Amino acid sequence: MKLKIPNILTIGRIIIVPVFVLTFFIPGFFGDLIPFFLFVIASFTDYLDGLLARIFKEESKLGELLDPIADKILVAAALILLVMNGTIKNYEVIAAIIILTREILVSGLREFLAKGQIDMRVTSLSKLKTFIQMISIAILLTGEIGNKIINFQDYNAQTIGIILLWLSAFLTLYTGYDYVRKGIDHAINEDSKD
Numbered sequence: 001m002k003l004k005i006p007n008i009l010t011i012g013r014i015i016i017v018p019v020f021v022l023t024f025f026i027p028g029f030f031g032d033l034i035p036f037f038l039f040v041i042a043s044f045t046d047y048l049d050g051l052l053a054r055i056f057k058e059e060s061k062l063g064e065l066l067d068p069i070a071d072k073i074l075v076a077a078a079l080i081l082l083v084m085n086g087t088i089k090n091y092e093v094i095a096a097i098i099i100l101t102r103e104i105l106v107s108g109l110r111e112f113l114a115k116g117q118i119d120m121r122v123t124s125l126s127k128l129k130t131f132i133q134m135i136s137i138a139i140l141l142t143g144e145i146g147n148k149i150i151n152f153q154d155y156n157a158q159t160i161g162i163i164l165l166w167l168s169a170f171l172t173l174y175t176g177y178d179y180v181r182k183g184i185d186h187a188i189n190e191d192s193k194d
Contacts, residue, residue, distance in 0.1 A: 004058040009049035013070040016042045017077050024081050032143035035081075039141055042074050043134040068110070071130075072103045078137045087140050092162055095169035099133060102176040109183040123178070129171035136164030 003011070016038055023034040049067065053059045079096045082088045088096050139146060139161035146157030 004053075004060060004063070005056075006049040006053040006058055007060060007063050007066065009045040009052070010063055010066045010070050013042045013045045013049075014066070014073060017070075017073050020074075021077055021081065024085075029145065032141070032145045036138060036141040036145075039074070039078060039134075040138055043138065046071055046074075046130075046134075068107065072107065075103065075133065075137065076100055078141065082137070082140050087143070087158065088162070088165070092165065095162075095165045098169040099165075099172050102172045105176060106179050109179050112183060113186055123175065125171065126175045129168055129175055132164055132171065133168035136161050136168055139164065 020035050020038040020042065023038060024031065026034060046067070049063065053063055079088070079100060083093055083096055139150075139157050142149070142157050142161075146161075150157040150160060
């Protein structure tokens with residue numbers, strides 16, 4: 001089977017994750033810089049694979065299967081590492097939990113609704129949520145380097161990253177509600193047929 005370019009990019013994103021995790025533990029300057037760049041590259045391939053699939057009409061079932069998995073693995077790995085090293089701490093962990101919970105919930109709902117042949121299209125608001133989420137994680141990954149570059153008044157890189165993380169968590173709740181509502185409506189309709 002010949003792999004199409006969008007699928008190669010998606011598989012590449014999955015392969016980047018273990019490298020990203022390993023480089024996260026490099027101490028000092030390179031331990032901030034390398035994971036940041038790997039995350040940005042992986043995030044960009046998420047945008048690029050979808051764009052290329054649409055432009056060249058190379059959308060596939062393999063891409064449909066792997067793309068959301070690749071996204072969730074990348075985001076989950078990054079959030080867990082940032083919680084583990086204390087970048088995301090105290091009440092901020094709630095934002096990370098909201099994001100991770102929604103990812104798991106939506107995966108289950110997609111599978112459930114697919115059985116009923118109900119399509120769960122990605123909305124513009126969901127795309128915005130993903131964009132803000134990726135930006136916030138990327139900023140948080142910059143560590144001390146980011147704080148040296150972005151630092152005005154009370155807002156350094158880490159503060160901005162946490163603010164954006166909370167914003168993406170709020171959007172996650174809002175967009176997740178729509179998916180849950182569709183899932184519950186479908187389940188009730190199916191039960192009423194029995």
